[in-house]
Amino acid sequence: MKSTPKAVNLAKDIPYAARSCHTNPSVSCGDCRLGELCLPIALDSSEILRLDEIVKRGRALNKGDFLYREGEEFKSIFAIRSGSFKTFKTTHEGAEQVTGLFLPGEIMGMDGIGSNKHSGSAVALETGSFCEIPFHLLEELSTRIPSLQGRFFRLMGQEIVKDQQMLTLVSSNAAEERVASLLLSISKRNHRRKLSATHFRLPMTRAEIGSYLGVTLETVSRIFSRLQKQNVVKVDNKEIELVDIQALKRIAKVHED
Amino acid sequence: MKSTPKAVNLAKDIPYAARSCHTNPSVSCGDCRLGELCLPIALDSSEILRLDEIVKRGRALNKGDFLYREGEEFKSIFAIRSGSFKTFKTTHEGAEQVTGLFLPGEIMGMDGIGSNKHSGSAVALETGSFCEIPFHLLEELSTRIPSLQGRFFRLMGQEIVKDQQMLTLVSSNAAEERVASLLLSISKRNHRRKLSATHFRLPMTRAEIGSYLGVTLETVSRIFSRLQKQNVVKVDNKEIELVDIQALKRIAKVHED
């Protein structure tokens, strides 16, 4: 069964500059420069075409728009194309507990796979776009493309490890270590996307960061001020510069990398 | 392609009492009474036979024995047959951070799928046994049995949700809520296995519980004493009786179930 050449032709008709821009909503998986972070990695070109057929590409969202809501039926997973997103749950007391930060190339929505219901909500932190992949189609395609199944198993495995790292961070480390770790995490993920590892804009507010890290917003603010006083980072509201990454790693108690 | 009848014959030759006992190491997946919690659920009987062929069944371990170690190559996932296990990581400072508690019917080792290396270690908390499922065989079989693929996706999804719940618990709740939640979690899991939901033995020490919940062992001890004084639980060392589950749920701030 040959796949339709539609996506290829489309890509061929678009000038290269536009094609290579991942913010262009019509760019297909094979041409998306986030492909190497996202699902297509580990697939050969004919497989990517088949994946392309089930992907709903490039829908746009504004800040505050929901990708899905807690309790909603799980239908799709979402690949972030541009912008940034957070996931959160609403606690018994009605407070918001941030459970994840997602940047371009990362996959959201896997929290719905286990029970067919999303266990949390996902909203855009700024203007952004994403690809939607209906899960039943992905499952079906995965039985026919073993490397896709393997890729997705691995992706879910990484999500598990990521969540456990977060758990370890929050349950055993001091507030300063948690903040330092978050900064290093964002830095590393930017680096993977060929963006600056030392200058970036925090997509979350102090309150969101605090919720994510299990501290209050005041503590986050105080830690930023302290790290700035120690010349480890420069903080200008949401604009961050990592001045001394080694010192930051020491504070985060990270030795590897 | 018919599967070998070996496992079936084996089961047929064993008296029912032995067959139905999940601690009997030779019981096959189709006869294991943990099957409904474990991988076989969602498979029909011929599919279970094919699964049976790749499962290494019923190996036994003593307290303190390792199932796998942090950093080790990932080869298999493990289904707990009897006993209880913990997973943990060793932090930079050499301290042990408990990341999970596993009871019969539950699957361990999924932390290795993402990177082909186990991100933590797993040890037996008491005498126990398990089934080992080589992951490459499971993957291969999953491409041929869609319902097995689906089952495993769902299992990984549940692991993700479980880890996120733990994160939420640790990052937003008071120590007493965390302890209460752990007791309720064990109670619920016992209930699923048709064991007492109100009387059980804690498989972990106070130090392990504390590490898992992100508090000190002294705090765990004090909370047990306090809950006992309030007639919510009865604590006799590791032996626990849940006296007033409703009160415990109120303390844990759980409203559903």
Next chain:
DNA sequence: CGATAAGTTGAACTGGCTCAAGTCATGTGG
């Protein structure tokens, strides 16, 4: 039975929280 690990309880200390009062950024409507 004795050694060692596990658990309890008390007392003092402290990191992060709460509450409060302010400044700064952002964006919306007049």
Next chain:
DNA sequence: CCACATGACTTGAGCCAGTTCAACTTATCG
């Protein structure tokens, strides 16, 4: 395009839940 409202952020002061340290009791097991 400015003014003003609202949300985001900072900083200070006092407080408290949980930690730390310590002394002791109780289990467990070779």
